[in-house]
Amino acid sequence: MHFYPSKRKNHMKSLKTLLITIILAGFTLAAQPAIYGDNGVVVAHTAEACEAGVEILQAGGNAVDAAVAVSYALAVTHPQAGNIGGGGFMIIQMADGRKIALDYREMAPGKAYRDMFLDDSGKVAPGKSTRGGLANGVPGTVAGMQLALDKYGSMSRKKVMKPAIALAKKGFEVPYHLAYSFGWLNKAAEGYDETRRVFCRDGEIYKPGELFKQPDLAKTLRLIQKKGNAGFYSGAVAEALVKSSAAFGGSMTIEDLNNYKAIVRKPAEGTYRGFGVLSMPPPSSGGIALISMLNMMEAMNFDSVGWHSAQHIQMLAEVEKRAYADRSVWLGDPDYFDVPQEKLLSKAYGYLRMMGYDSLTVTPSDSIYPLNDSDLANIVPAGYESEETTHFSVVDKWGNAVSVTTTLNWSFGSYVTVEGYGFLLNNEMDDFSSKPGEPNSFGLIGNEANAIEPGKRMLSSMTPTILTKDGKVVLVVGAPGGSTIITTVLQVINNMVDFSMPLQDAVVAPRFHHQWKPDVIQYGPRAISPDTAELLVAMGYTLAPRSAYGEVNAISRDRVFGGWVGAPDYRINSHGAAY
Ligand code: GLY
Numbered sequence: 001m002h003f004y005p006s007k008r009k010n011h012m013k014s015l016k017t018l019l020i021t022i023i024l025a026g027f028t029l030a031a032q033p034a035i036y037g038d039n040g041v042v043v044a045h046t047a048e049a050c051e052a053g054v055e056i057l058q059a060g061g062n063a064v065d066a067a068v069a070v071s072y073a074l075a076v077t078h079p080q081a082g083n084i085g086g087g088g089f090m091i092i093q094m095a096d097g098r099k100i101a102l103d104y105r106e107m108a109p110g111k112a113y114r115d116m117f118l119d120d121s122g123k124v125a126p127g128k129s130t131r132g133g134l135a136n137g138v139p140g141t142v143a144g145m146q147l148a149l150d151k152y153g154s155m156s157r158k159k160v161m162k163p164a165i166a167l168a169k170k171g172f173e174v175p176y177h178l179a180y181s182f183g184w185l186n187k188a189a190e191g192y193d194e195t196r197r198v199f200c201r202d203g204e205i206y207k208p209g210e211l212f213k214q215p216d217l218a219k220t221l222r223l224i225q226k227k228g229n230a231g232f233y234s235g236a237v238a239e240a241l242v243k244s245s246a247a248f249g250g251s252m253t254i255e256d257l258n259n260y261k262a263i264v265r266k267p268a269e270g271t272y273r274g275f276g277v278l279s280m281p282p283p284s285s286g287g288i289a290l291i292s293m294l295n296m297m298e299a300m301n302f303d304s305v306g307w308h309s310a311q312h313i314q315m316l317a318e319v320e321k322r323a324y325a326d327r328s329v330w331l332g333d334p335d336y337f338d339v340p341q342e343k344l345l346s347k348a349y350g351y352l353r354m355m356g357y358d359s360l361t362v363t364p365s366d367s368i369y370p371l372n373d374s375d376l377a378n379i380v381p382a383g384y385e386s387e388e389t390t391h392f393s394v395v396d397k398w399g400n401a402v403s404v405t406t407t408l409n410w411s412f413g414s415y416v417t418v419e420g421y422g423f424l425l426n427n428e429m430d431d432f433s434s435k436p437g438e439p440n441s442f443g444l445i446g447n448e449a450n451a452i453e454p455g456k457r458m459l460s461s462m463t464p465t466i467l468t469k470d471g472k473v474v475l476v477v478g479a480p481g482g483s484t485i486i487t488t489v490l491q492v493i494n495n496m497v498d499f500s501m502p503l504q505d506a507v508v509a510p511r512f513h514h515q516w517k518p519d520v521i522q523y524g525p526r527a528i529s530p531d532t533a534e535l536l537v538a539m540g541y542t543l544a545p546r547s548a549y550g551e552v553n554a555i556s557r558d559r560v561f562g563g564w565v566g567a568p569d570y571r572i573n574s575h576g577a578a579y
Pocket of ligand 1: 407462
């Protein structure tokens with residue numbers, strides 16, 4: 001194995017020494033954190049959702065109570081991704097040591113089948129898995145919030161849903177970027193009359209600052225508040241949901257809704273340079289891919305490497321390709337496919353995967369194969385996917401932490417709004433492999449592990465994550481961005497742990513992404529300088545510029561005052577609140 005040479009090491013070390021000297025001499029001030037709270041912090045996409053969370057914390061609720069309040073408030077104030085018609089994942093680290101992964105991912109309806117998105121000639125039919133009723137998975141968010149509250153919360157549903165209901169009933173001022181999104185939705189959702197009525201006022205688009213009231217959604221939320229799961233998965237809401245999905249070709253039944261269950265799972269766990277890493281296990285690929293990449297990186301030395309230099313980008317790109325190759329074959333719903341989770345999370349896997357890695361050359365994606373059965377047999381664990389989705393982080397005064405990523409999949413999901421009840425349905429069915437071996441809308445390749453089956457949960461990339469040190473929470477992090485979610489979280493951790501960046505800098509830093517196939521490095525604005533790009537192209541990489549992505553909303557422990565620091569991704573319009 002050949003890791004980074006240290007030709008520049010002495011030079012870089014002396015630069016680092018100089019930098020430390022300057023900091024100690026008082027020339028450099030610590031970055032002003034965007035949000036600081038002695039007791040609790042919420043960082044999320046909308047200001048209203050953050051306020052809802054802090055209101056619950058101040059009333060004595062714990063981080064789980066606040067997370068449920070934030071989730072419902074996002075369903076009102078961030079209709080592109082916040083939802084009751086979608087699903088998500090919640091990672092919880094309780095101060096008493098309990099570690100929990102809540103899975104409220106959508107499920108394929110009972111009438112779903114393997115080839116449902118293929119045309120007569122066996123090709124993937126464009127649009128069938130992404131818009132309209134067949135794109136709808138059975139929603140999980142309401143059941144997930146109920147389970148979180150019942151098992152780990154301390155407040156009543158009545159109390160935690162109050163802020164969201166008030167926001168839907170009384171309205172909130174439409175921020176600029178939401179007005180903009182409504183503008184394009186009005187054109188894109190032609191034929192989806194209920195969606196255009198509810199969100200686009202039948203073409204009379206909301207302007208920034210106008211009040212947006214959602215009486216239908218307020219009614220639905222009140223039903224859930226009163227009856228819990230029964231207010232959503234049966235009765236009038238369930239009937240309207242099935243009817244609205246069917247009106248656009250969907251096959252979901254009342255029975256599918258009645259049968260939906262949120263699941264408590266064991267989180268994916270690993271370590272990175274002395275930090276504990278807790279993340280989402282299957283049916284998300286996020287936790288396993290993140291931890292396996294961190295394991296591969298642990299043998300690398302970043303001390304002599306410049307941030308976003310050609311060396312740095314090569315190191316991460318090679319790690320990312322290998323993890324995404326294995327994602328394509330080995331990850332799927334664990335209730336339907338035997339995911340070799342323990343092996344993929346082991347340090348031995350990280351070592352095996354990087355055999356043959358050369359710091360000076362590029363391994364083309366076509367010569368990287370997902371590990372096969374016999375490769376996996378050799379691993380002995382040591383000692384034991386538009387890209388709308390939204391992430392929020394919550395911590396409380398007791399040291400409990402909650403990391404939540406939730407989604408409708410694409411922006412505004414399938415465009416199907418449940419008639420008379422004011423909420424959108426997801427298009428999560430596109431996260432399955434419509435045709436094993438062919439890419440989905442994020443360009444991700446999947447195989448048998450992620451083939452469509454009735455009742456199965458589609459593979460996700462959502463990576464809600466918590467880092468701990470000596471058992472105490474030090475970082476709560478996650479991101480939207482489809483297939484880029486995992487490498488976004490990876491880079492925030494790499495920025496902080498290996499490059500000593502303050503949280504806010506790590507959150508808004510430009511990013512790059514490799515996902516094995518297509519064999520290109522995508523990069524956001526200013527992520528790769530022109531001379532670095534030349535070096536990478538000379539090495540053999542193909543580069544693809546793209547717009548900014550990955551709205552990370554993170555919280556870390558403040559090392560000076562002992563409270564919490566919040567870092568919203570202000571490039572994209574996120575917010576935070578604290579007390
Ligand atoms: N829908 C994007 C994801 O779950 O990864």
